[in-house]
Amino acid sequence: MTAARHRGRSILLTSGLAIALAAVLIPFYWLVVAATHSSGEIFDSPPPLLPGGHLAENLQTLQDTAQFGRVLLNSLLIASIYTLCAGAVCTLAGYGFAKYRFRGREPLFGLLMLGLVVPAQVTLVPLFQLMAELRWLGTYQAVIMPNLALPFGIFLMRQSMAALPDELLDSGRMDGCGELRLFWKVVLPPMKPALAALAIFLFLYQWNDFVWPLIVLRDSATFTVPVALASLQGLDETDYGAILAGTAAAAIPMALVFLALQRQFVSGLLAGAVKE
Amino acid sequence: MTVTLTGSETRAVPSQGAAPRTRPRRRVAPYLFVLPALLLFAAFKLYPIGRSFVISLHKTVGGTERFVGADNYTRLMGDPLFWTALKNTAVILAVQVPVMLALATGLAVALDSTLLRGRTVFRLGFFLPMVTGLVAYGIIFSVLLNKDYGLVNWLTGLAGLDPVPWLTDPLWAKVSLGLALTWHYTGYNAVILLARLQSVPAELYDAASVDGAGAWTSFRHVTLPGLRPALLLTTVLSTIGTLQIFDEPYVLTGGGPDNATLTIGVYLYQNAFKYFDFGYASAIAYALAVLIGILGVIQFRFLGEKS
Numbered sequence: 173m174t175a176a177r178h179r180g181r182s183i184l185l186t187s188g189l190a191i192a193l194a195a196v197l198i199p200f201y202w203l204v205v206a207a208t209h210s211s212g213e214i215f216d217s218p219p220p221l222l223p224g225g226h227l228a229e230n231l232q233t234l235q236d237t238a239q240f241g242r243v244l245l246n247s248l249l250i251a252s253i254y255t256l257c258a259g260a261v262c263t264l265a266g267y268g269f270a271k272y273r274f275r276g277r278e279p280l281f282g283l284l285m286l287g288l289v290v291p292a293q294v295t296l297v298p299l300f301q302l303m304a305e306l307r308w309l310g311t312y313q314a315v316i317m318p319n320l321a322l323p324f325g326i327f328l329m330r331q332s333m334a335a336l337p338d339e340l341l342d343s344g345r346m347d348g349c350g351e352l353r354l355f356w357k358v359v360l361p362p363m364k365p366a367l368a369a370l371a372i373f374l375f376l377y378q379w380n381d382f383v384w385p386l387i388v389l390r391d392s393a394t395f396t397v398p399v400a401l402a403s404l405q406g407l408d409e410t411d412y413g414a415i416l417a418g419t420a421a422a423a424i425p426m427a428l429v430f431l432a433l434q435r436q437f438v439s440g441l442l443a444g445a446v447k448e
Numbered sequence: 449m450t451v452t453l454t455g456s457e458t459r460a461v462p463s464q465g466a467a468p469r470t471r472p473r474r475r476v477a478p479y480l481f482v483l484p485a486l487l488l489f490a491a492f493k494l495y496p497i498g499r500s501f502v503i504s505l506h507k508t509v510g511g512t513e514r515f516v517g518a519d520n521y522t523r524l525m526g527d528p529l530f531w532t533a534l535k536n537t538a539v540i541l542a543v544q545v546p547v548m549l550a551l552a553t554g555l556a557v558a559l560d561s562t563l564l565r566g567r568t569v570f571r572l573g574f575f576l577p578m579v580t581g582l583v584a585y586g587i588i589f590s591v592l593l594n595k596d597y598g599l600v601n602w603l604t605g606l607a608g609l610d611p612v613p614w615l616t617d618p619l620w621a622k623v624s625l626g627l628a629l630t631w632h633y634t635g636y637n638a639v640i641l642l643a644r645l646q647s648v649p650a651e652l653y654d655a656a657s658v659d660g661a662g663a664w665t666s667f668r669h670v671t672l673p674g675l676r677p678a679l680l681l682t683t684v685l686s687t688i689g690t691l692q693i694f695d696e697p698y699v700l701t702g703g704g705p706d707n708a709t710l711t712i713g714v715y716l717y718q719n720a721f722k723y724f725d726f727g728y729a730s731a732i733a734y735a736l737a738v739l740i741g742i743l744g745v746i747q748f749r750f751l752g753e754k755s
Contacts, residue, residue, distance in 0.1 A: 268477075290493070352477075402583050
């Protein structure tokens with residue numbers, strides 16, 4: 173291939189992908205624009221293409237109709253607690269399965285992985301009844317508890333832990349380290365990138381989760397962001413300016429956090445994703 | 449993969465008395481590490497799975513559960529709405545999933561190309577929709593695709609096209625659902641495929657080009673076989689995801705118009721949490737689980753045989 177032809181192809185490919193990417197990102201741009209317009213303006217013809225001046229008003233409406241400050245706080249709290257607890261459960265289990273040889277290891281791990289293929293809907297009704305029996309309906313723990321042992325998280329952690337050299341553990345043991353201290357002092361520090369990836373994944377998963385919170389949360393004061401937004405959309409007089417401001421408030425910070433941490437996230441996720 | 453930890457190690461004994469104490473502890477330790485996960489899993493996954501089956505054999509009559517055997521399943525077989533939901537789900541599976549995976553494969557190959565400038569920006573950008581929650585993008589799309597006021601119809605109107613009833617016409621509603629799904633998941637699948645692509649040895653491409661293979665031939669004989677395990681993974685994940693699909697139709701179209709986007713997931717939800725017919729909903733859930741199992745086995749047979 174000549175240099176000129178090579179350059180020509182390079183420009184062609186890059187600009188082709190740039191157009192595709194622009195198409196993919198239009199909804200994000202439009203979300204930001206729409207969040208700053210009133211419901212009436214959003215449905216003007218021609219539609220607004222640049223940001224307007226109604227953001228504060230939209231957020232105020234959101235606060236008045238859906239207690240959106242409280243809703244954001246609920247989401248933040250639930251996602252944070254979930255990330256911490258599920259992170260601990262998945263990391264401990266991943267380590268146990270990756271670095272110890274014990275009776276029943278394979279069947280127990282296989283059992284957990286069953287959770288990946290059994291559709292969530294199968295457990296929806298009995299889980300709801302279980303929550304009712306525990307008198308947990310409407311509470312945070314009803315949202316948080318059922319998914320703590322997330323099969324994908326355990327899988328991810330087992331893959332990452334397997335890469336940890338056994339010599340490291342053995343030398344720790346030779347220094348007289350107990351098993352729990354070994355985990356805390358020797359295993360966790362080098363696992364930081366994998367833990368970061370797991371944390372981002374868990375937080376995003378809980379932040380965006382919809383069906384389960386929708387089912388167990390009763391009172392609008394305990395709603396999470398997706399549940400609150402969906403309930404607003406169901407109203408007869410839907411204020412789209414307000415809804416889209418709420419959507420932006422929920423989606424844009426997540427996108428920014430993800431952009432900042434994406435290198436760790438993608439590499440951490442892929443460490444577990446593609447194995448033969 | 450894992451080094452045997454029990455048995456006769458030839459390691460030095462650190463200090464007196466330490467070895468006999470640590471050994472039994474080391475035998476118990478792994479169980480303690482995996483115990484929280486197993487307990488939670490048993491309580492919130494295994495138990496509900498079993499109970500779901502029991503519920504599916506019951507019917508709630510006047511507040512009490514009555515055993516009805518296979519009645520719910522018999523009803524399912526004769527329920528036209530269930531078949532509509534099944535058909536809709538199958539259409540998405542047959543049309544949207546292959547289109548999306550083909551797009552993702554093309555995207556992964558493009559992102560892997562040395563001809564591409566600014567690869568990081570592209571990788572990031574295409575992955576971004578995945579971060580957006582289902583409700584959020586459902587709302588965004590429902591406004592963008594509004595027939596009278598949406599941005600999309602305004603743009604196509606500039607090109608002189610008639611407004612498209614994206615969400616209110618049975619056929620177009622399916623197209624809209626497919627568009628939304630493709631927007632959301634293509635980049636994610638591309639990143640999985642890309643990771644696999646990067647592990648295909650460069651020598652294979654060199655060898656192909658020495659043998660005089662063109663771009664298409666080397667794609668067919670080097671890239672595609674190399675991608676096989678990742679393609680299997682993305683196909684299985686997309687199939688499972690599509691069969692369970694709920695959020696998008698629920699937010700975007702509510703299953704309408706005229707049940708055109710009613711999926712098994714939405715139908716299950718309606719029966720359970722709108723009509724509170726838990727027995728029937730559980731029967732739908734089990735039918736779904738069986739479907740996923742069958743399709744999973746077929747796909748592993750079909751795509752996994754050579755890897």
